[in-house]
Structures are given as structure tokens and as C-alpha cells.
Amino acid sequence: MAGKKKIDLNNLTPDEVLKYEIAGELGLLDRVLENGWRTLTAKETGRIGGLVTRRKREMASREETGAGSEMLQEKK
Helix, strand or coil: CCCCCCCCCCCCCHHHHHHHHHHHHCCCHHHHHHHCHHHCCHHHHHHHHHHHHHHHHHHHHHHHHHHHHHHHHHHC
16 A cells, blocks of 8 residues: 555554554454554444443543542542
8 A cells, every 4th residue: 555654553642542452352453553444344443433432431430430539538
């Protein structure tokens, strides 16, 4: 492929790290690293996107509950 960009796994944003982790969990990481994201089907990319969204919500929820419980402890 002409113009194929090499992926620098040491220089990823937190969102990209999450995306690659999920691709690995689904068994798709090798294919992505070899041939790029374009080789995945719409179903596969949709699954990754859905799981990324779920994880982000869970992380935000944990942060909110963690902050809320800290505030309650301070009031005691």
C-alpha cells in the first residue's frame, strides 16, 4: 500500500490506547497492525466503537462515584 502510515505504539493518545486494547481483546489487533483499520468490517469496527463507549462511560461513572464518596467522607 502506498502511503501506508506506520503505527507508533509508544506515542498514542489515551483514546487510541483504549481502542487498541479492545481490538486486542477481540483478537483483531494483529490484523490491524499488519494491514490497518481499513481491513476490518463494519461489524468489527462497530463492536470496537461500542466497547470504547461503554468503557468510557464506566470510567466516568467510577470517577463520579469516587469523587462523591470522598466528599461524603470529608463531611464526617
